[in-house]
Amino acid sequence: MSEHIKLPAGSLEKQTTTLNLGPTHPATHGVFQNIVELDGERILDAVPTVGFIHRAFEKIAERRPFYQITPLTDRMNYCSSPINNMGWHITCERFLGIQTPKRVDYLRIIIMELARISDHLICNSIVGVDSGAYTGFLYVMQMRELIYEIYEEICGSRLTTNIGRIGGFERNFTNTAFEKLEKFIKEWPGVLKEFENLFTRNRIFMERTIGCGPISAERAMNYGFTGPNLRAAGVDYDVRVHTPYSSYEDFTFTVPVGSTGDCYDRFLVRNQEMWQSLELIKQAYAKVQEFKGKDAEVYHADIPEYYLPEKKDVYTKMEALIYHFKIIMGEIPMPKGEIYSSVEGANGELGFYMISDGGRTPFRLHFRRPCFIYYQAYTELIKGGLLSDAIITMSSLNLIAGELDA
Amino acid sequence: MGLSNEIIKNKLTEKFGDQLTGWEEPYGMLTFTAAKDINLKVMQFLLDDAELRFQFLTDLTAVNYPDNKGAELAVVYHLHNLKDNVRIRFKVFTDITKPDVWSATALYSTANWMERETYDFYGVNFVGHPNLKRILNVDEMDYFPMRKEYPLEEQTRTDKDDEMFGRNTPVKKYN
Amino acid sequence: MARPVQYNIHQKPLETPYTLGEAPEGVKGEGFFATKLSDVVGLARKNSIWPLPFATSCCGIEFMALMASHYDLARFGSERVSFSPRQCDLLMVMGTISKKMAPVLRQVYLQMAEPRWVLAMGACACSGGIFDSYSVLQGIDQVIPVDVYVPGCPPRPEAVLDGFIRIQELVGKESIRRRSSDQYKELLAGYGIQ
Numbered sequence: 001m002s003e004h005i006k007l008p009a010g011s012l013e014k015q016t017t018t019l020n021l022g023p024t025h026p027a028t029h030g031v032f033q034n035i036v037e038l039d040g041e042r043i044l045d046a047v048p049t050v051g052f053i054h055r056a057f058e059k060i061a062e063r064r065p066f067y068q069i070t071p072l073t074d075r076m077n078y079c080s081s082p083i084n085n086m087g088w089h090i091t092c093e094r095f096l097g098i099q100t101p102k103r104v105d106y107l108r109i110i111i112m113e114l115a116r117i118s119d120h121l122i123c124n125s126i127v128g129v130d131s132g133a134y135t136g137f138l139y140v141m142q143m144r145e146l147i148y149e150i151y152e153e154i155c156g157s158r159l160t161t162n163i164g165r166i167g168g169f170e171r172n173f174t175n176t177a178f179e180k181l182e183k184f185i186k187e188w189p190g191v192l193k194e195f196e197n198l199f200t201r202n203r204i205f206m207e208r209t210i211g212c213g214p215i216s217a218e219r220a221m222n223y224g225f226t227g228p229n230l231r232a233a234g235v236d237y238d239v240r241v242h243t244p245y246s247s248y249e250d251f252t253f254t255v256p257v258g259s260t261g262d263c264y265d266r267f268l269v270r271n272q273e274m275w276q277s278l279e280l281i282k283q284a285y286a287k288v289q290e291f292k293g294k295d296a297e298v299y300h301a302d303i304p305e306y307y308l309p310e311k312k313d314v315y316t317k318m319e320a321l322i323y324h325f326k327i328i329m330g331e332i333p334m335p336k337g338e339i340y341s342s343v344e345g346a347n348g349e350l351g352f353y354m355i356s357d358g359g360r361t362p363f364r365l366h367f368r369r370p371c372f373i374y375y376q377a378y379t380e381l382i383k384g385g386l387l388s389d390a391i392i393t394m395s396s397l398n399l400i401a402g403e404l405d406a
Numbered sequence: 407m408g409l410s411n412e413i414i415k416n417k418l419t420e421k422f423g424d425q426l427t428g429w430e431e432p433y434g435m436l437t438f439t440a441a442k443d444i445n446l447k448v449m450q451f452l453l454d455d456a457e458l459r460f461q462f463l464t465d466l467t468a469v470n471y472p473d474n475k476g477a478e479l480a481v482v483y484h485l486h487n488l489k490d491n492v493r494i495r496f497k498v499f500t501d502i503t504k505p506d507v508w509s510a511t512a513l514y515s516t517a518n519w520m521e522r523e524t525y526d527f528y529g530v531n532f533v534g535h536p537n538l539k540r541i542l543n544v545d546e547m548d549y550f551p552m553r554k555e556y557p558l559e560e561q562t563r564t565d566k567d568d569e570m571f572g573r574n575t576p577v578k579k580y581n
Numbered sequence: 582m583a584r585p586v587q588y589n590i591h592q593k594p595l596e597t598p599y600t601l602g603e604a605p606e607g608v609k610g611e612g613f614f615a616t617k618l619s620d621v622v623g624l625a626r627k628n629s630i631w632p633l634p635f636a637t638s639c640c641g642i643e644f645m646a647l648m649a650s651h652y653d654l655a656r657f658g659s660e661r662v663s664f665s666p667r668q669c670d671l672l673m674v675m676g677t678i679s680k681k682m683a684p685v686l687r688q689v690y691l692q693m694a695e696p697r698w699v700l701a702m703g704a705c706a707c708s709g710g711i712f713d714s715y716s717v718l719q720g721i722d723q724v725i726p727v728d729v730y731v732p733g734c735p736p737r738p739e740a741v742l743d744g745f746i747r748i749q750e751l752v753g754k755e756s757i758r759r760r761s762s763d764q765y766k767e768l769l770a771g772y773g774i775q
Binding site: 024025026031051055059078137141142144148159 | 635636637638639641642643645646649650651664676677679681682684685688689711712713714715716717734735737
Binding site for chain 1: 432433435437461462463464465467469470482484488491493495514515516518519520523527540541542543544551552558
């Protein structure tokens with residue numbers, strides 16, 4: 001028996017079966033290990049182990065100035081990395097007292113909602129894959145490719161975007177980006193409708209997921225759930241509504257709430273959130289188009305001490321070069337203090353707790369990662385259920401290993 | 407309109423008096439420091455009181471202040487009142503040689519793994535925790551990596567040229 | 582489902598057509614074709630590689646994009662990804678491997694049957710990536726032998742396909758006796774694998 005799978009003592013003599021749902025899952029979820037006690041197919045107990053992808057983000061962040069932390073935040077929830085990036089930039093802006101112009105806020109909302117759609121698509125289609133329906137995954141990945149192309153127009157990369165700066169974006173959105181966005185707005189409702197038709201009233205899917213891994217609202221709040229998992233249990237807590245950031249208060253959208261907190265409710269809540277994200281994107285895009293002339297050129301706040309200068313100036317002018325160097329290396333005026341700021345990530349409340357002592361790098365940066373907090377409840381969710389229900393519960397919780405172990 | 411920081415502060419000082427110190431409001435969030443032994447009592451009060459109702463533990467983490475002799479580790483709790491939308495933060499300082507802090511697992515189930523993570527990184531011993539083991543690092547690790555005295559990089563690499571990374575000076579020791 | 586899939590608004594025509602199947606060198610005649618055994622075996626093997634996606638982090642999502650219909654990996658013969666190491670040919674390690682995960686990776690490699698190949702996808706698998714910290718293994722070649730490295734963070738699906746095509750070239754040209762040769766045994770012994 002391999003020495004790194006530590007089975008509890010006496011596990012070979014007893015009547016129940018001990019099964020290692022090991023760290024190498026069928027690829028899609030990430031590395032989680034659960035040692036489950038089975039009585040036939042019914043789960044009696046489960047001991048989870050995490051940390052298989054611990055990369056020491058918090059320790060690395062103590063060594064890096066602001067802009068060098070943005071690529072780290074990318075790699076936490078890598079399915080929706082723009083939200084992490086912008087959450088970090090919003091934290092820095094709140095800390096430094098920077099106010100971003102409205103156009104920047106609206107563009108940020110467009111990108112964040114695209115990221116939210118991208119993340120929910122992965123989660124919902126993987127719930128489908130785990131219950132046997134591979135087709136939904138293939139259909140929606142095409143839409144994700146379009147979202148990736150929109151990211152590429154703005155920041156150059158597909159998945160780990162490192163998008164934006166403190167105070168805005170690195171470049172204005174090009175006409176191609178807006179064309180692709182319009183294409184997305186036109187085609188997305190059809191795709192989502194098709195995806196819903198495959199699953200929502202599909203008898204097999206409903207029987208697989210209804211009643212599977214339910215949680216009550218009180219237990220969910222006690223466990224610190226946030227995001228779609230908490231909303232599926234019945235509590236309408238959404239950071240975009242409670243502490244609006246980036247001008248979310250200028251828009252109207254509803255927050256879908258479920259009732260039983262089981263897998264089916266989580267699936268439906270995520271689907272409905274994707275419709276609401278489309279609404280937000282449409283409203284934000286309409287508002288962005290209202291800016292004309294000089295206003296339409298605004299894509300960042302006017303803060304030369306914290307915003308990297310334009311590359312063409314960096315290569316030709318001395319002050320811009322010096323500013324660029326100083327900002328990247330962190331020789332910028334940093335106040336002392338501490339701040340906790342959070343955004344509504346695709347999984348829940350993604351919080352950043354930063355303590356700064358005035359030096360180049362944060363003295364302490366802690367990420368409040370929603371996945372880490374709600375994975376604790378996994379044992380309680382699957383106890384008494386069947387083994388195949390445990391798999392569906394894990395995928396419907398939307399566990400992203402990078403965020404869990406950061 | 408509900409709860410303001412003034413009301414919370416008054417209720418807390420009324421109940422606990424001068425065991426709570428260090429009142430500040432950075433960026434609008436009320437912050438205070440409590441003595442190590444009463445952290446559970448403070449949280450119980452904040453949870454049960456009919457007006458305060460801080461029923462959501464948002465975050466639990468620790469900070470290492472190597473220069474504060476006698477109070478090197480601070481455990482920081484962030485609580486949230488969802489109904490009135492108020493957040494609060496309080497800290498508990500403890501000595502690094504005997505870092506025992508009462509565990510909040512009985513009050514909030516979410517504290518379970520957050521305390522394990524804090525133990526893993528800083529070595530804070532949460533008294534009363536059901537399963538205080540390492541969670542993110544390998545089980546055989548014998549030091550607490552987030553403390554300031556330990557380096558970030560692994561020390562067994564032989565292929566990095568320290569000169570190029572400006573690492574000729576030894577890591578700054580804090581003790 | 583008939584939906585036009587064309588997001589690229591500036592089309593460029595293909596300059597040289599790409600062909601997949603080229604016959605190996607041999608003697609042709611009426612109804613027969615004689616060539617080396619290793620060429621035939623290589624041709625069969627390289628067009629039917631079954632990968633094991635050992636996906637840990639962000640590169641796993643790019644792998645999912647690779648498996649989807651836009652950058653289809655099944656075109657290259659990998660229609661069936663196997664998740665069991667006993668049934669796979671190619672171990673694609675995608676994502677950061679931490680020190681906690683390294684024994685698991687080694688175990689999976691040991692469970693694979695010969696002939697086996699390893700593709701390290703992403704900067705983290707090649708060399709530790711941007712995570713130069715105490716808990717991350719600085720490259721999987723510290724625990725298992727690697728055939729092809731695909732750098733990038735994450736590499737574009739086209740880059741992974743390029744790596745995959747190089748694996749195919751390695752597979753196609755491999756000598757039948759390689760796995761029992763002394764050189765190979767020495768390589769494995771260097772990693773502590775019997």
